Amino acid sequence: MTETNLYLTMKGTTEGIIVYLDDQCSFDQLLEELHKQLESDAIHQRTSIKVHTQNRLLDTWQQDEIRHLLNDQHSIGIKSFESNVISKEEARSWYDHLTLKPYVKTIRSGQELHENGDIFIIGDVNPGATVTASGSVFVLGQLRGIVHAGFPDGANEVVAASYMNPSQIRIADQLSRAPDYEVEGSQREFAFINQETSQIELDDLHNLQKIRPNLTDISERGL
């Protein structure tokens, strides 16, 4: 079912109605058109729709305006705003969140490393050092310090190291620390949150692809 007006195109899909807004006219014209359409009651009330703005980028206040018009005046919910375009700022933050940040150095006691995205350290993380990433942390060296992956809420992120003997591992909001007695570290391990127990567990690096098959898949990053 497709219904076309001057500036509005409505499509019924299995996921519900999507309203495509023309991206060449002015925003005021759009609002007016929307208003007219709603007055004529072409859309049944109390439904939820998706709004697709095509090649137009809406400000927050413009989104609020449309939401206000639909929601408050006609009690139509908006599931989401979609668009073919994003702002540079948003693109940069996506990029930032998705790229691997390499470091060729030893992270020493008292040093702190904070990054968006994944961190790849070629070197050791010494006791007393802290590494924090929004993504996963990979250490090609000895991990003896504190690593926080998935900061603040990436529960699917992991911490992997060639030699694992950390003082603390944190993933999202979970924390696991080394026991009070001396322990020998282990070679090639990774830490992850076990969904069933919601606790941090360690496993052999070979099992990483079994446990997190989509680790490097960007669509898994909730974008």
Add this chain to the structure above:
Amino acid sequence: MGESIVITSGKGGVGKTTTTANIGTALALQDKKVCLIDTDIGLRNLDVILGLENRIIFDIVDVIEGQCKLQAALVKDKRFDCLHLLPAAQSSDKNEVTPEGIQSLVEQLKPDYDYILIDCPAGIEQGYKNAVAGADKAVVVTTPEKSSVRDADRIIGLLEQENLESTHLVINRIRKHMMDSGDMLAVDDIVSTLSIDLLGVIMDDEDVIRASHHGNPVAFQPDTKASIGYRNIARRILGESVPLMSFDEDKGFLLKMKKLLGMK
């Protein structure tokens, strides 16, 4: 043109001052012109270890404040003509000393000396910043204890930001039997954790304390383990390649023969 080396550790009491005095002495034994600078304002004791306390007239703060000439504050060692000490102030306000002040002092001293050793105070505050400001190279002193290695790691991290030519490690107060029994960190573990080049190891030796007590650095003595360690360090600083001393106790003639014959 001389080379300036800061001797630092982060943690207190690991032997910075003793190391400074002994490396200085060992370099002087090799006929190098050496100037030692004590930057531990308010807690000076490099002069005590060298036995030069009674000869101090002016100190580093006097020089920086312009109260006296640099040459007037330098104390000549009682054993060598080529070893001089610029003592720290014991009472003056330590805020007078700035990184720029130390830097310009070191630059003034460089033409006249082969080596300028800067004894750094413990900690990572102003005193540390002052001491490091004038240095071309750094020597980090640690003992085989966890706390000391942790602090050395911290200091090495800070030194990495300082644009120094190199940073080397000295492991002090090694006790062979405790390393063997695993009650102390092993040399290899320390070097692997800190991942910097090892300049030398010093055995824990009563003679060091005895020597400091009498104001005669242990490096003078011909054959104690510690003095050999310090003299080896001096030779490595001069560019010789000296193998790391063995920790094994001498167990008599038979063992030596066996080693010689490759039986052990």
